[in-house]
Amino acid sequence: xxxxxxxxxxxxxxxxxxxxxxxxxxxxxxxxxxxxxxxxxxxxxxxxxxxxxxxxxxxxxxxxxxxxxxxxxxxxxxxxxxxxxxxxxxxxxxxxxxxxxxxxxxxxxxxxxxxxxxxxxxxxxxxxxxxxxxxxxxxxxxxxxxxxxxxxxxxxxxxxxxxxxxxxxxxxxxxxxxxxxxxxxxxxxxxxxxxxxxxxxxxxxxxxxxxxxxxxxxxxxxxxxxxxxxxxxxxxxxxxxxxxxxxxxxxxxxxxxxxxxxxxxxxxxxxxxxxxxxxxxxxxxxxxxxxxxxxxxxxxxxxxxxxxxxxxxxxxxxxxxxxxxxxxxxxxxxxxxxxxxxxxxxxxxxxxxxxxxxxxxxxxxxxxxxxxxxxxxxxxxxxxxxxxxxxxxxxxxxxxxxxxxxxxxxxxxxxxxxxxxxxxxxxxxxxxxxxxxxxxxxxxxxxxxxxxxxxxxxxxxxxxxxxx
Numbered sequence: 347x348x349x350x351x352x353x354x355x356x357x358x359x360x361x362x363x364x365x366x367x368x369x370x371x372x373x374x375x376x377x378x379x380x381x382x383x384x385x386x387x388x389x390x391x392x393x394x395x396x397x398x399x400x401x402x403x404x405x406x407x408x409x410x411x412x413x414x415x416x417x418x419x420x421x422x423x424x425x426x427x428x429x430x431x432x433x434x435x436x437x438x439x440x441x442x443x444x445x446x447x448x449x450x451x452x453x454x455x456x457x458x459x460x461x462x463x464x465x466x467x468x469x470x471x472x473x474x475x476x477x478x479x480x481x482x483x484x485x486x487x488x489x490x491x492x493x494x495x496x497x498x499x500x501x502x503x504x505x506x507x508x509x510x511x512x513x514x515x516x517x518x519x520x521x522x523x524x525x526x527x528x529x530x531x532x533x534x535x536x537x538x539x540x541x542x543x544x545x546x547x548x549x550x551x552x553x554x555x556x557x558x559x560x561x562x563x564x565x566x567x568x569x570x571x572x573x574x575x576x577x578x579x580x581x582x583x584x585x586x587x588x589x590x591x592x593x594x595x596x597x598x599x600x601x602x603x604x605x606x607x608x609x610x611x612x613x614x615x616x617x618x619x620x621x622x623x624x625x626x627x628x629x630x631x632x633x634x635x636x637x638x639x640x641x642x643x644x645x646x647x648x649x650x651x652x653x654x655x656x657x658x659x660x661x662x663x664x665x666x667x668x669x670x671x672x673x674x675x676x677x678x679x680x681x682x683x684x685x686x687x688x689x690x691x692x693x694x695x696x697x698x699x700x701x702x703x704x705x706x707x708x709x710x711x712x713x714x715x716x717x718x719x720x721x722x723x724x725x726x727x728x729x730x731x732x733x734x735x736x737x738x739x740x741x742x743x744x745x746x747x748x749x750x751x752x753x754x755x756x757x758x759x760x761x762x763x764x765x766x767x768x769x770x771x772x773x774x775x776x777x778x779x780x781x782x783x784x785x786x787x788x789x790x791x792x793x794x795x796x797x798x799x800x801x802x803x804x805x806x807x808x809x810x811x812x813x814x
Contacts, residue, residue: 409565414638426761430760450738464501473574504741544564544568545562623748
């Protein structure tokens with residue numbers, strides 16, 4: 347494991363030794379310089395946070411992989427009821443995400459921001475909720491546990507992404523977020539696999555008519571143990587103090603107020619991103635509903651259901667880093683819109699008359715590519731439009747809008763599924779998504795205005811342009 351240096355994430359370029367000559371752009375000393383540049387693009391802090399996310403996602407995805415099956419098949423919940431609980435998972439964190447970003451930006455007695463402290467509280471709260479699933483045997487209790495778990499996620503997301511953006515040079519943020527999301531996706535890949543293995547060892551998913559639930563209890567127990575390990579990694583290996591690699595801090599060391607965070611929407615670039623995140627989130631069908639549609643179309647056995655997220659996770663893992671680097675070159679907003687185009691293709695395949703395993707594989711690959719092109723890319727684009735001393739609040743604003751929109755989408759889609767069926771509900775969602783992609787393209791057509799640093803340095807003719 348890479349232990350991050352808490353003092354700085356930038357390494358000074360070594361001077362050439364006498365007689366060594368200038369470094370060449372290709373080969374020779376230039377090859378070693380390129381390797382050092384690649385390592386500098388992904389600081390140790392990002393790798394440490396990626397490890398925390400990897401371990402935590404194993405825990406979370408173990409639960410997420412079996413939860414739809416447990417609620418719909420085991421407890422007999424209706425699609426509308428499941429839409430409500432799924433919306434709680436995706437949207438309840440929005441209620442506290444703004445508070446998490448604001449608290450992380452506030453400075454303590456030592457003058458340092460509290461990003462790590464708030465993140466520890468968030469990860470710890472989610473870890474404490476996993477054992478409670480062993481005691482929650484009814485839908486209302488499970489909903490309450492999920493709400494508390496999502497509260498923890500809401501608290502930790504903005505501080506974590508703020509630490510990633512602050513530790514990374516602006517021109518490499520797309521790549522850094524891509525690396526973090528790739529490591530996070532390793533956990534998403536291992537979580538469903540672990541849930542599948544635990545269910546098999548424990549005797550399989552039973553229940554419904556008075557059957558035993560020991561298979562589900564085994565999954566919840568293992569998930570709780572893994573979640574505790576993630577908190578320990580965060581405490582031991584993520585530095586308490588992160589120096590801003592972009593040198594964007596203003597001269598004031600004061601703590602921003604909550605209304606100052608809300609006032610960030612006056613920044614044109616951030617406001618446009620927030621509007622587009624909301625528009626597109628309103629038509630993004632949740633993962634659980636998408637997997638249920640895939641499972642019913644292919645007719646998979648219920649015991650194989652936890653394996654469906656593996657296709658999405660595998661594609662996300664392979665594409666997160668290259669698409670993050672591509673976003674640094676062609677523009678993050680452009681790739682964000684293109685990612686939703688990939689999701690629209692996945693919806694189209696599910697609605698087409700084509701059938702069979704190849705279609706399902708293509709849908710899952712497109713689903714993973716959608717996340718690789720949007721998740722970290724949106725955070726990197728938002729970070730470019732927000733001053734460093736309010737990075738947590740700015741990222742929280744965009745994330746909150748997206749989470750609330752997806753919460754509404756889960757409720758509406760669950761109601762539509764109950765009323766007209768899953769296929770028709772997906773067709774309406776696909777049509778709405780196409781309209782929202784067109785609208786978002788118009789909103790983002792104007793170039794984004796980057797956040798104005800307090801003390802801009804003189805630009806060099808060779809300084810790279812940072813797309814947003």
